[in-house]
Amino acid sequence: MRVLLTCLPLYSHLVPAVIPAARALGRAGHQVAVATAPAMAGELGRAGIEHLPLPNVIDLARFLTDPAYTNLPGMPGAVTEAGGHRSAAAEPSVSRARSDPGEGVRAYAGPLARIFAEDLLDAAPRWQPDVIVRECNEFGGYLAAERLGLPQAVLDISPFSARNLPAVRDILNAQRAGLGLDTVDTPGRPDRTLLAALVPQQWYPDDIRLPSARSYRLDDTGPGAIALDPAFANLPDDRPLVLAGLGTVALQAIPEAPKLLELLVAALGELPCTGVVALGPGFDPADWTGPRPGNVRLTSFAPQPQLLHSADLFLSHGGFGGVREALRAGTPMAVLPLFGDQQDNADRVAELGLGTRLDPAVVDATSLAEACARLLDDPAPRHRAASMSRRMLACPGTEALAEDIAALA
Structure with missing residues (x-):
């Protein structure tokens, strides 16, 4: 056929x-x-x-x-x-x-x-x-x-x-x-x-x-689909891991996205966590002019599906690809929707108790860090995310x- x-x-x-x-x-x-x-x-x-x-x-x-x-x-x-x-x-x-x-x-x-x-x-x-x-x-x-x-x-x-x-x-x-x-x-x-x-x-x-x-x-057994890049293997093991990014479209389509990315980095800098922030394909972290907290690793591209399996929280704009990968990994989410279906995705994350929705137009670094801290301290979102992961793995x-x-x- x-x-x-x-x-x-x-x-x-x-x-x-x-x-x-x-x-x-x-x-x-x-x-x-x-x-x-x-x-x-x-x-x-x-x-x-x-x-x-x-x-x-x-x-x-x-x-x-x-x-x-x-x-x-x-x-x-x-x-x-x-x-x-x-x-x-x-x-x-x-x-x-x-x-x-x-x-x-x-x-x-x-x-x-x-x-x-x-x-x-x-x-x-x-x-x-x-x-x-x-x-x-x-x-x-x-x-x-x-x-x-x-x-x-x-x-x-x-x-x-x-x-x-x-x-x-x-x-x-x-x-x-x-x-x-x-x-x-x-x-x-x-x-x-x-x-x-x-x-x-x-x-x-x-x-x-x-x-x-x-x-x-949706399993993928193609080249590079399973192994984690060794560059991420030795992240600190004494604090929660928070993965953050705005995908591949928002940074080109939404004028406010670069400022929001700076906000994500600054917020993670206020948390007792290890942060990994994907700046976007082709963006050299050496060219980054925003905040550089010592507990945050900046990278142009993060192996998102693999890292989510060991992450304690996923901070994103709510694109469905990232949401799907977090659901599979059983990772709670903090979502700042920007456009399109991201509004509904963020609402559904909150409705199902898988995380929280935040308004990117009003949040600042401190309030974002506080929201992430609440999610990291609350076991309920992780339990619900784990349940959704089991359902997904049973498909x-x-x-x-x-x-x-x-x-x-």
């Missing part, structure tokens, strides 16, 4: 979720490729996964600067009603995202989905997929599968993005019409196909649970995911 996976050109979507799924399908004997922007060729090459490059799909840097996308409501740099560009000082993008988390997804479902679908339809006769598996924020794969009449599955890398589907109903139906397809009531929602959840169903509130969902344990693994995807064809 030939399985084509589709993914937005984002490291945080591709590497932690789509690549492990692709490897599982390959181990099961299927021909597998990932269709995404040419900019992701390096990551796919390192993973040993065939890349189907879509020549007109842009990378993240252009997505954040091209007027075709930035002029959409909710995107950084969008044009105001008066015709001028918003500035971060006049109206912080964090506040815009918080006011309407569904706005940004319109860019994914609009011009980016159209270009993605057109490139996929051009490539399909050559690659001849039997099944298309898309990550939930990538809608071009949905449109192409509908146009080609192919079975499809959804890799649910962002569960709360389902709440944004009503906001893109008309946009997706317009795309369907452009491809000669009928309009439907709930475009993009996987009611009648496999929704591959990457966390236990207990994570999902009732309003986003679907009968088509099945949870899987069927990637071999079952491969079997269920194969069954679609």
Whole structure:
């Protein structure tokens, strides 16, 4: 069977979720490729996964600067009603995202989905997929599968993005019409196909649970997926370990993110802990001009999944990839949501007693340190996180995911 996976050109979507799924399908004997922007060729090459490059799909840097996308409501740099560009000082993008988390997804479902679908339809006769598996924020794969009449599955890398589907109903139906397809009531929602959840169903509130969902344990046995970098092996063992970072997208997309990163470092400096803070890929810690507490190690990239298994607390912006890894490790969380589904992720962490939600617009280093200290001193969040970890580890693994995807064809 030939399985084509589709993914937005984002490291945080591709590497932690789509690549492990692709490897599982390959181990099961299927021909597998990932269709995404040419900019992701390096990551796919390192993973040993065939890349189907879509020549007109842009990378993240252009997505954040091209007027075709930035002029959409909710995107950084969008044009105001008066015709001028918003500035971060006049109206912080964090506040815009918080006011309407569904706005940004319109860019994914609009011009980016159209270009993605057109490139996929051009490539399909050559690659001849039997099944298309898309990550939930990538809608071009949905449109192409509908146009080609192919079975499809959804890799649910962002569960709360389902709440944004009503906001893109008309946009997706317009795309369907452009491809000669009928309009439907709930475009993009996987009611009648496999929704591959990457966390236990207990994570999902009732309003986003679907009968088509099945949870899987997303193991990755690829190169570098298990061993911990020896540089982190000898961290101090006489105090709690707190891992912190803002992922790979926020530092490019949100103007306030660098200042928030400084706040995280300063707060950890006030805690009796060992802190490890990921500054972001390509950022040399030698160039860091913010605070440098003696108990905090600064690094450009932290092996997050591995370190979380020995961490006592995870301090982040609430991106679902990091939340999922903390759930698996049984690590409590302190979440400062910035945009998109991070608001809902932070709320769910608090609702389930897995940690706390904090407002990045009002917190300072002292109040953040105090909130982290309370979590470190309270055994209840760790007990609940451990319970969620057990549920996650009891889910069927990637071999079952491969079997269920194969069954679609």
